[in-house]
Amino acid sequence: MARSKRSDQLLFRLGGEEFSLKFASLRKLHGDCDHTLHEIRLTRNRRDPRCELETVIHELLHGLDPKWREWWVGRSAEEIADVLWRLGYRKSKDEAEIQ
Ligand SMILES: [Zn+2]
Numbered sequence: 001m002a003r004s005k006r007s008d009q010l011l012f013r014l015g016g017e018e019f020s021l022k023f024a025s026l027r028k029l030h031g032d033c034d035h036t037l038h039e040i041r042l043t044r045n046r047r048d049p050r051c052e053l054e055t056v057i058h059e060l061l062h063g064l065d066p067k068w069r070e071w072w073v074g075r076s077a078e079e080i081a082d083v084l085w086r087l088g089y090r091k092s093k094d095e096a097e098i099q
Contacts, residue, residue, distance in 0.1 A: 014038075015064045021056075030055040033062035049091050054081035 009022035017038055024041040026032060031042040040059045045052040058077035061068060
């Protein structure tokens with residue numbers, strides 16, 4: 001995954017397109033995906049890393065295809081996060097370390 005030189009966002013390719021991911025304060029949202037800007041934003045969630053994992057997957061799915069329905073994205077993200085979590089995948093970096 002390509003990384004930007006800026007420390008506050010991650011640049012990567014998704015579905016063949018350039019995307020960025022950064023942490024932001026989104027009030028009640030865990031995350032969102034602006035498919036026009038190719039930008040994913042996540043709310044910090046240090047208290048619940050399992051939820052943060054699911055949110056990353058959820059927004060990546062939205063980034064892959066904005067036409068996928070919310071219920072399908074939600075269910076798929078939950079299922080993928082469950083498998084990854086049970087396999088032991090955990091966040092080892094704080095968002096401040098993204099570069
Ligand atoms: Zn969604």
